Amino acid sequence: xxxxxxxxxxxxxxxxxxxxxxxxxxxxxxxxxxxxxxxxxxxxxxxxxxxxxxxxxxxxxxxxxxxxxxxxxxxxxxxxxxxxxxxxxxxxxxxxxxxxxxxxxxxxxxxxxxxxxxxxxxxxxxxxxxxxxxxxxxxxxxxxxxxxxxxxxxxxxxxxxxxxxxxxxxxxxxxxxxxxxxxxxxxxxxxxxxxxxxxxxxxxxxxxxxxxxxxxxxxxxxxxxxxxxxxxxxxxxxxxxxxxxxxxxxxxxxxxxxxxxxxxxxxxxxxxxxxxxxxxxxxxxxxxxxxxxxxxxxxxxxxxxxxxxxxxxxxxxxxxxxxxxxxxxxxxxxxxxxxxxxxxxxxxxxxxxxxxxxxxxxxxxxxxxxxxxxxxxxxxxxxxxxxxxxxxxxxxxxxxxxxxxxxxxxxxxxxxxxxxxxxxxxxxxxxxxxxxxxxxxxxxxxxxxxxxxxxxxxxxxxxxxxxxxxxxxxxxxxxxxxxxxxxxxxxxxxxxxxxxxxxxxxxxxxxxxxxxxxxxxx
RNA sequence: GUGCCUGUAGUUCAGAGGAAGAACGCUGGACUCCGGAUCCAGAGGUCGUGGGUUCAAAUCCCACCAGGCACACCA
Numbered sequence: 001x002x003x004x005x006x007x008x009x010x011x012x013x014x015x016x017x018x019x020x021x022x023x024x025x026x027x028x029x030x031x032x033x034x035x036x037x038x039x040x041x042x043x044x045x046x047x048x049x050x051x052x053x054x055x056x057x058x059x060x061x062x063x064x065x066x067x068x069x070x071x072x073x074x075x076x077x078x079x080x081x082x083x084x085x086x087x088x089x090x091x092x093x094x095x096x097x098x099x100x101x102x103x104x105x106x107x108x109x110x111x112x113x114x115x116x117x118x119x120x121x122x123x124x125x126x127x128x129x130x131x132x133x134x135x136x137x138x139x140x141x142x143x144x145x146x147x148x149x150x151x152x153x154x155x156x157x158x159x160x161x162x163x164x165x166x167x168x169x170x171x172x173x174x175x176x177x178x179x180x181x182x183x184x185x186x187x188x189x190x191x192x193x194x195x196x197x198x199x200x201x202x203x204x205x206x207x208x209x210x211x212x213x214x215x216x217x218x219x220x221x222x223x224x225x226x227x228x229x230x231x232x233x234x235x236x237x238x239x240x241x242x243x244x245x246x247x248x249x250x251x252x253x254x255x256x257x258x259x260x261x262x263x264x265x266x267x268x269x270x271x272x273x274x275x276x277x278x279x280x281x282x283x284x285x286x287x288x289x290x291x292x293x294x295x296x297x298x299x300x301x302x303x304x305x306x307x308x309x310x311x312x313x314x315x316x317x318x319x320x321x322x323x324x325x326x327x328x329x330x331x332x333x334x335x336x337x338x339x340x341x342x343x344x345x346x347x348x349x350x351x352x353x354x355x356x357x358x359x360x361x362x363x364x365x366x367x368x369x370x371x372x373x374x375x376x377x378x379x380x381x382x383x384x385x386x387x388x389x390x391x392x393x394x395x396x397x398x399x400x401x402x403x404x405x406x407x408x409x410x411x412x413x414x415x416x417x418x419x420x421x422x423x424x425x426x427x428x429x430x431x432x433x434x435x436x437x438x439x440x441x442x443x444x445x446x447x448x449x450x451x452x453x454x455x456x457x458x459x460x461x462x463x464x465x466x467x468x469x470x471x472x473x474x475x476x477x478x479x480x481x482x483x484x485x486x487x488x489x490x491x492x493x494x495x496x497x498x499x500x501x502x503x504x505x506x507x508x509x510x511x512x513x514x515x516x517x518x519x520x521x522x
Numbered sequence: 523g524u525g526c527c528u529g530u531a532g533u534u535c536a537g538a539g540g541a542a543g544a545a546c547g548c549u550g551g552a553c554u555c556c557g558g559a560u561c562c563a564g565a566g567g568u569c570g571u572g573g574g575u576u577c578a579a580a581u582c583c584c585a586c587c588a589g590g591c592a593c594a595c596c597a
Contacts, residue, residue, distance in 0.1 A: 034537055044540050050577070057577085078578090079541075115597065157597055231597090255595050266525070266593080273595040280597045308526050309592055333527060334591065374545095375535065378527060380590060382534065387546085396545065402559055413556055459538070467536055470544075481552085481561040522559070 003100065006084065006092045007031070007041060007451040010071065014045055017067050023052045030082070031455075032448060036471065039074065039081040040444040047078040086440050087432045089447035093502055097509070099450055101457075102143035102298075108291055109135040111302035112218075112225075113150040116206040117161045117172055120217050122383060123304065123335045125356040129372035129515065130332050131302035132223045133462035136513045138300065141457050146226045146296075150287060153206050154231040155280055162202025166193060176213065180205050203232075217356050222365055222515055229287065237286035237293075238278060244321050245271070245285065263316040285317045292318075298326045300460075305331045330460045332377050338384040354385070363395070366516045370397035373462045373514050396470055400507060401519055403473040407504035408520040410485060411497070419486050419493060426494045434491055438479050439499045445472055446506045453513065462514060469510045476503045 004012075007029050015027040025048055033042040046060035053060060057078030064080050065073035071082045111131025114124050131147070139145045163169035165181050184204060185193065193201070210228075218225070242249075248259045254274030258281075261268050271282040291299055299318075303310070311329050318327055337344040337354055344354070359368055362385070374396065375381050414420050435443070449468070456464035485496040508518040 028538085031538080033541080034543065035541070038541070042541095047540060047578075077541075081541095117597095152597055155597055160596095253595085257595095270595045275595075277595085279595065283597090305527065305591055307592085311526095331527080336590085379535075380528065384534080387534090398559055399545090402557085406557060406560085410556055417556090419556095455538075461538095463536080467544085470536090474544085477560055478562090480556085481558095484553095484556070486556045522557090 003095065005095075005099070005450045005454065006088070006447055007454075010041060010043070010068070010082070013068060014043055014064065017064055018045065018049065021049070021053060023049060025049075025052070029451070032452070032468075033081065036441075036445070036475070038076075038079075039083040040441070040448055041071075041082040041084065043080045043082075044078060046075075046080065050078065083440070084444035084447060086435045086443055089440075089443045090432055092447040092450070093443065095450050098140055098142055099453065100142040101454065102138060102141040105143045105297045106295065107135075107138050107143040107145045107298045107300060108148060108294070108296040109138065109145055109300040109302070110148045110150055110291075111135070113152070113303075114214060115152050115157060116210040116214060117157055118174060118209065119176060119213050120356040121353045122337055122356060122359050125221070125359060125368060126335050126372045126381060127302055127304060127332050128218070128221055128223055128356075129369045130330070130377055130462060132515045133373055133465070133513060134300060134302060134330065134460060136515065137453060137456050137460075137462065137465070138298075140453050140513060143298070147224065149225045149228045151206075151210060151228055151230045152280075153203060153210075154283060158202040158206055159199045160202070161205050162198030162200070165201050165205050166196060166198065168196070168198070176209070180208055183208060217360075220360060220365070221356065221369070222517075229290070231283050231287065234283055234286040234290060237289045238282065241282065241285040241289050241317075242271070244289070245317065248320065258316070260313055260316045263312065263319065265312040265316065269313055281313055284314065288314060288317055289321060292321055292323055296325060298328065299323075301327075301329045303329060303331055305333045307331065328460060330377060333380045335381045335383055338382050339386060344385075359383075359385075366401070367395045367397045369514060369516050370400075370466065371395065373466045376463050377461060397516060398522070399477075400469045400473045400511065401516070402522060403476050404504055404507045404511070404518045405520060405522045406480065407500045410500055414486055414497065417486065420497075422490060423494050423497060426490070427498065431495070431498060435495050435499075436483075438475075438482065439495060442472075442475050442479060442499050443502060445475060446502045449506050449509065456513075465510050465513050469507060469514075472503065472506060472510075476500075 011027055011029045014030070018025060018027055027045060030041040030043040032040060043064070046057040046064060049055075049060050050057045058075070061075035061078055061080050065075040068080070068082070070085075071088060072085050074081045074083065109131060111134070112124060112128050114120055120128070135145050135147050160169060160171040164172040164177055165184065167181075184201065245258055248262065249271065250257055250259065255270050256272040257268045258271050259268050269281055270279050271285075272278055288299075301314075308331050311331075315327060356368075363371070371383065372381070411420070452464055452468045456462060479499070483496060485493065485500060487493050487496075511518045
């Protein structure tokens with residue numbers, strides 16, 4: 001039932017090779033070499049065995065190569081490079097949809113969770129794109145994934161929003177504040193402005209912002225959530241949360257503290273303020289209790305980097321609540337907008353920020369997502385607005401999408417010229433010979449796609465997929481330029497069409513993981 | 523001051539201890555052809571600095587330098 005990836009199968013063979021020599025070391029999964037001229041997979045274990053075996057790595061590499069003849073190995077120094085033969089890669093080419101390494105696991109992926117006090121800005125866009133891709137990657141690995149948005153619709157910020165709506169404060173600025181004020185004023189009878197019930201007005205405003213601004217942008221950005229959970233509704237878990245943490249709390253100055261320092265935090269944290277209100281932290285404990293109650297095996301959190309101090313606190317609560325599953329937090333670094341060569345100072349309160357909607361207007365959904373996912377999550381992202389506006393066609397997303405469109409168009413052309421006749425039969429008969437080196441190379445690269453997804457999962461890093469797709473697109477464009485595909489000789493034609501078809505499917509699967517469309521025409 | 527992230531080509535960045543890479547920009551080229559949104563070639567590097575671990579360090583550890591973020595009875 002388990003279907004192993006090609007790299008995992010090779011790893012096991014290498015492991016056997018190592019064990020037979022009586023050595024117990026971790027055998028890493030062979031990887032895609034940085035430079036593709038070395039092949040599609042590469043192992044460096046001969047280096048690691050050298051000391052144990054008292055032999056030069058070169059010699060061990062030759063022995064290992066001998067053992068793995070079926071993979072067309074090339075020992076070079078202490079490396080063994082593999083140029084995967086077509087016969088081998090063919091067995092792995094159909095696995096573009098799912099893996100089973102997380103089979104049976106239930107995963108909750110919480111991301112975005114933007115405050116419902118204003119429109120989404122470009123920083124949110126990055127978290128949305130990353131969270132969405134991470135959820136897709138977990139799903140690809142076989143997990144059952146739920147995507148969740150936590151609505152921070154309680155607390156002081158809502159009251160401040162209410163004040164801004166009433167024109168009493170200047171916490172939140174921007175055109176949308178005026179628009180919401182008009183909407184609420186027209187809803188006669190639902191409340192009275194005169195009473196200055198800021199918290200109620202703010203809550204109503206937050207609902208409008210969520211429904212009519214945030215959700216609309218989310219839809220437009222091509223992202224969906226299985227559930228939206230309201231902070232207010234977590235009240236019902238407050239008492240139970242408090243029971244869980246009770247043994248580790250103390251009172252001081254009328255407030256209730258949790259001894260998070262016992263769990264590695266640098267100071268104790270307040271659960272209940274001296275005025276009796278719960279803190280955001282306590283509400284969040286309640287929210288996480290609600291997560292636990294739903295029986296997930298893995299909790300994935302995609303948060304902005306400004307929440308990093310918060311990880312320890314939630315970890316503490318989960319430990320006290322005896323959560324036995326995995327808790328994975330991925331912190332997404334900030335986005336700096338660059339305009340006229342200078343960073344733009346963004347402030348939600350001043351209303352001086354670029355919204356995600358504006359960005360989408362400028363560069364489009366696909367380009368925006370792709371740019372967000374090109375950089376590693378740990379890197380501060382400089383998003384050059386001018387560059388994105390002016391030079392959209394130079395964006396790498398088009399480079400990758402073009403591969404897909406090109407193959408689609410190629411097949412249309414082949415069909416219209418009646419050059420596909422016999423292709424399906426050929427695929428069933430003897431398709432694994434007669435491929436040339438550059439065709440073999442591309443098929444080999446496609447066959448390790450699932451291994452790249454596993455790498456992206458292990459690192460929780462969608463940019464692994466982005467880089468892979470750019471590499472693959474580059475190989476195919478280069479191939480396309482060198483070799484004419486719709487040639488007279490049917491056998492040659494079919495093998496080249498087959499390579500093209502496999503590339504198309506792989507690119508499509510990869511783009512799907514990133515949430516980017518794979519157009520048939522551009 | 524403390525914690526987290528970052529420092530690689532002119533610029534933006536990939537590089538899970540092993541073989542220095544891409545894109546953009548620059549220079550010069552490519553089929554009367556299946557989509558030129560493509561391809562090929564060239565120039566361009568003390569991997570922030572200094573130590574340490576290792577057969578092997580851009581990668582791990584320590585110190586320093588620089589930038590960003592966070593350090594609330596805000597969320």
